[in-house]
Amino acid sequence: MNKKIKQEARQLQQELNHHSHRYHVLDDPVISDYEYDMMLKRLIEIEEQYPELSTPDSPTKRIGAPPLDSFETAAHSIPMLSLDNAFDDADIRNFHKRSVKSLGPDDILYTAEPKLDGVAVELRYENGVLVQATTRGDGTTGEVITENVRTIRSVPLTLFSKEDQVPSLLEVRGEVIIHKADFDALNQKRLEQGEPVFANPRNAAAGSLRQLDSKVTATRPLNIFVYGAGLAQGINFKSQSRMLSILKSLGFPINPLIQTSISLEMVLSFYKELEKLRESLDYEIDGMVVKVDDITLQKALGEKIKSPRWAIAYKFPAQQKTTVINDIQVQVGRTGTLTPVAILEPVSIGGVVVSRATLHNKDEILRKDIRIGDTALVMRAGDVIPKVVQVIVSKRKGDEIAFKMPEICPVCKSRIQKLENEAAVKCINASCQAQFKERIKHFVSKKGFDIEGLGKKSVDQLVDERLLHSFADLFSLKNEILASLDRMGEKSADNLVAAIEKSKDVSLRRFIFALGIDHTGENAANLISEHFPTIEDMMDAGKEELENIHGVGEKTALAVTRFFQSRENRQIIELILASGVTPHNKRKIMDAAQDSIFLNKKLVLTGKLETFTRSEAKKKLEALGAKVTSSVSSKTDFLVAGKEAGSKLAKAKNLNIEIIDEAELNKMLQ
Ligand code: I6G
Numbered sequence: 001m002n003k004k005i006k007q008e009a010r011q012l013q014q015e016l017n018h019h020s021h022r023y024h025v026l027d028d029p030v031i032s033d034y035e036y037d038m039m040l041k042r043l044i045e046i047e048e049q050y051p052e053l054s055t056p057d058s059p060t061k062r063i064g065a066p067p068l069d070s071f072e073t074a075a076h077s078i079p080m081l082s083l084d085n086a087f088d089d090a091d092i093r094n095f096h097k098r099s100v101k102s103l104g105p106d107d108i109l110y111t112a113e114p115k116l117d118g119v120a121v122e123l124r125y126e127n128g129v130l131v132q133a134t135t136r137g138d139g140t141t142g143e144v145i146t147e148n149v150r151t152i153r154s155v156p157l158t159l160f161s162k163e164d165q166v167p168s169l170l171e172v173r174g175e176v177i178i179h180k181a182d183f184d185a186l187n188q189k190r191l192e193q194g195e196p197v198f199a200n201p202r203n204a205a206a207g208s209l210r211q212l213d214s215k216v217t218a219t220r221p222l223n224i225f226v227y228g229a230g231l232a233q234g235i236n237f238k239s240q241s242r243m244l245s246i247l248k249s250l251g252f253p254i255n256p257l258i259q260t261s262i263s264l265e266m267v268l269s270f271y272k273e274l275e276k277l278r279e280s281l282d283y284e285i286d287g288m289v290v291k292v293d294d295i296t297l298q299k300a301l302g303e304k305i306k307s308p309r310w311a312i313a314y315k316f317p318a319q320q321k322t323t324v325i326n327d328i329q330v331q332v333g334r335t336g337t338l339t340p341v342a343i344l345e346p347v348s349i350g351g352v353v354v355s356r357a358t359l360h361n362k363d364e365i366l367r368k369d370i371r372i373g374d375t376a377l378v379m380r381a382g383d384v385i386p387k388v389v390q391v392i393v394s395k396r397k398g399d400e401i402a403f404k405m406p407e408i409c410p411v412c413k414s415r416i417q418k419l420e421n422e423a424a425v426k427c428i429n430a431s432c433q434a435q436f437k438e439r440i441k442h443f444v445s446k447k448g449f450d451i452e453g454l455g456k457k458s459v460d461q462l463v464d465e466r467l468l469h470s471f472a473d474l475f476s477l478k479n480e481i482l483a484s485l486d487r488m489g490e491k492s493a494d495n496l497v498a499a500i501e502k503s504k505d506v507s508l509r510r511f512i513f514a515l516g517i518d519h520t521g522e523n524a525a526n527l528i529s530e531h532f533p534t535i536e537d538m539m540d541a542g543k544e545e546l547e548n549i550h551g552v553g554e555k556t557a558l559a560v561t562r563f564f565q566s567r568e569n570r571q572i573i574e575l576i577l578a579s580g581v582t583p584h585n586k587r588k589i590m591d592a593a594q595d596s597i598f599l600n601k602k603l604v605l606t607g608k609l610e611t612f613t614r615s616e617a618k619k620k621l622e623a624l625g626a627k628v629t630s631s632v633s634s635k636t637d638f639l640v641a642g643k644e645a646g647s648k649l650a651k652a653k654n655l656n657i658e659i660i661d662e663a664e665l666n667k668m669l670q
Contacts, residue, residue, distance in 0.1 A: 005046060009053040012043040016059040017157060024153040024223075025253045032622055035600075057129050057157035061150045064215030071143040071212070076122060077171060077231035080136045082306055083289065083313040089268050092290065095312045096264045099292060102301055102309075109293045111240040112267045113227060113258040114274055115313050117284040118177035119206045121149060122230055128159040128166035135209065139306070147214035152176065152222045156251035171230030172252060178205045179282045182221035185447075189521040192335075193555065194422040197360065199387075201284055219523075219551075226252040227289070240293045261293050271314055278316065279350070287315040320379045321354075322392060323347035328359065328372055328403045330410050334438035334516050336426040338416060340365060340403065342376070342388055349380040357386040362405045363423040369393075371400035409434070437463050439516050443471050447522060448514030449503040453496050461485060471515075472575035474500060508535060508585040515573075518559035527551045528560070535573065535583050539564045597668060599625035604632050606649060607642030609662055620669060632657065640665050 019036055023029040029036075040059065047054040054060060086092050100106045120136040133149035134142035149155055159166060178186070183201040190197050198204035208220035226247055229237060237243035241260030248254045257277075259270050271288050278285055291311040292298050298310040327343040340359040347354055357378050359365050370376065370388055375395040380386045409416055409427035411434035418425045427435065440459045444451040451474070462468045465485060467477065477500065482493035506514075512535075513525035520528070531549045532538040538560075546557035563569055603626050605614055612620070617640070618628045632639060632651045639652035639659045652659055660668070 005050065006053065009043060009046045012039055013058050016040060016043065020059060020153055021156060021251050034625060062153060064151055064218040065147040067213035073141050074134050074144050075141045080120060080122060080139050081303060081308055083311055084307045086312050086314040092268060092314055099301060103297055109261045110267050111260050111291045111293050112262060112270045113255055113289050114285040115287040115289045116175040116177050116225060117202050117286045118175040119209055121174060121176055123172045125159055125170045127168055128161055130157050145209050148209050148211060148217040151214055151218035152224055154224050154253045160251040167232060167235035169231060169233040170235060172226050172247060173228045173230055174224050174226030176205050176209060176222055176224050177283050178221055179223065181282060185522055189523060192519050192521050224253060225255045237295055239295055240291050275316060287313050289313050319350045320377055320389060321347045321349045322375055322377050325372055325374050325376050330406055332409060332411050332427055332432060332434035334435055334442050335518055336428060336435050337424045338427065344378060352380060354378060354380055354386045357388050359388060361423040365403050371402050373400035433463065440468060442516045443514045448510055449506055451503045452499040470572045472572050475576060475579035504581045506581060506583055508583040511535060511583040517563045519556040520559060524552055524556045529585055533585060539570065596624035601637040602627050602629055602635055603638045603640060604629055604636050604648060605640045607645030609642040611662060611666060
């Protein structure tokens with residue numbers, strides 16, 4: 001192998017790790033997804049040809065390794081203790097008093113952080129490279145989950161450190177979490193695929209980390225925040241706050257809400273602030289962790305058998321309450337699935353009144369033995385739909401009624417069917433109004449056409465008023481008719497029509513997702529859209545072609561082909577396209593970029609453009625693989641000079657850079 005290839009591989013690995021950190025940790029990418037994908041593609045090619053260059057810290061390791069038969073275990077160098085709990089301010093004041101009594105001065109400074117509701121892990125870096133990741137386990141010994149943790153994009157595979165400052169050993173501790181929105185999408189996908197749903201984001205994170213096949217873990221939206229260190233050699237931390245800033249500079253994600261070096265009173269007010277913030281955070285927290293900041297003081301306070309004396313968890317009140325199940329109703333979903341829903345005696349949980357809870361399916365009701373009239377423990381967690389945790393059997397009076405799944409659809413009254421190997425039962429009447437309403441809601445939802453102002457009630461109203469008979473009707477709704485509806489008015493009607501018009505510029509990915517085809521959630525829609533340049537290509541594809549797309553399963557392939565076999569569905573899509581909907585596609589853009597003259601070229605735009613705005617031009621050029629920057633340098637390949645171009649034009653001339661005007665640009669774009 002020549003030296004050049006070796007160098008190229010190392011450089012790609014370093015650059016990709018750097019850009020992955022900018023994207024997943026700093027949320028500040030400086031290159032396009034396309035550029036990243038192209039670099040990764042090249043690295044995969046090299047590593048396939050020269051496997052010896054595929055080092056443990058190579059970004060190609062993010063996609064998973066061959067499956068394991070079982071997990072090995074490893075002892076923690078320093079036990080991962082648990083935390084004592086505090087339940088009110090008095091408990092925290094007592095914690096402070098005990099610390100003062102032991103240490104002397106009463107002006108102890110603390111660090112306070114949100115207590116993430118995830119899975120604790122330890123990451124071991126030797127000479128700056130991630131070599132092992134373990135679960136907390138029983139605190140002394142954990143399971144080795146290195147390959148799974150390598151797939152988490154926000155975990156650095158190598159530490160960001162100057163060569164002479166890399167710690168010879170560093171164990172970092174943190175919490176693996178799944179964001180609420182990602183959790184909802186994951187569960188939605190599992191429901192669509194007939195798999196059991198995860199109870200909460202923590203369970204989903206734990207289940208994902210315990211996969212023997214790391215390729216499965218790689219498909220789960222895991223994230224990490226780190227909060228501390230285990231054994232460390234060649235690096236010294238003076239305080240908790242210094243440790244956090246050093247860990248941040250080494251490339252680890254640190255929770256941005258953490259408060260460092262604060263007084264006891266500030267700790268208590270931060271707790272109140274966190275309680276208020278909790279609902280709006282996009283990940284789940286169940287309290288706050290308070291730590292004595294100075295590590296010399298931490299050492300002086302020491303540890304008990306199971307928990308440190310220098311830290312404590314101030315828990316939030318439980319998000320669970322008991323209430324009575326007044327009824328169990330059956331809701332019809334967009335694919336016809338009947339979902340039983342508990343109608344609850346309204347109860348306030350964490351400041352929100354809860355009156356319904358999902359029961360998922362009849363097997364779940366049987367498993368939990370849920371009956372109408374039962375007193376039940378109900379849980380609400382963030383944005384997740386409230387659910388019944390368990391019934392309190394001791395509160396039964398004997399008049400509770402067992403639930404029976406109806407044999408006909410509660411809305412259209414047609415017969416229902418139980419599908420083989422699935423817990424769900426379905427209304428199979430394709431023109432069931434309840435299904436149709438849900439399909440429209442899905443079509444216009446945020447992840448679909450994202451039509452602002454078209455909420456659930458408005459969809460029900462439009463269907464009830466017989467203004468919608470298919471997706472295509474949405475695009476011919478008229479202001480005057482909408483304005484005459486109850487609770488609408490002229491202004492809302494105009495806004496709605498404008499929002500519908502805006503939604504016509506939609507990605508192929510969203511278009512496919514919006515169609516609500518069975519087993520075709522966001523992920524499948526994305527994979528399919530990357531494969532087919534246009535919707536027409538997708539409509540004409542056979543099951544085999546769809547199945548051959550990596551990540552698309554048989555069920556999805558079958559559902560998609562069935563969907564497009566229907567003449568009615570094809571006609572609806574044709575009508576949608578005829579109304580001006582233009583699905584655009586990354587694959588098409590990537591194909592176009594492959595042979596574009598702008599690929600990897602650096603461009604600067606200056607002066608006034610007439611056929612498009614500066615940002616439109618930038619978008620177009622970037623889609624073709626160009627990098628558009630704001631200042632001219634010797635590295636600039638082209639300067640696009642519009643009318644009244646000034647100093648940039650002069651500089652480009654000076655540097656002998658190729659200058660093109662708007663007409664030429666248009667020609668080149670074509
Ligand atoms: O900062 C922390 C967050 C979460 C912790 C912690 C934790 O457990 C899940 N546990 C300990 C023992 C310490 N800090 C010191």
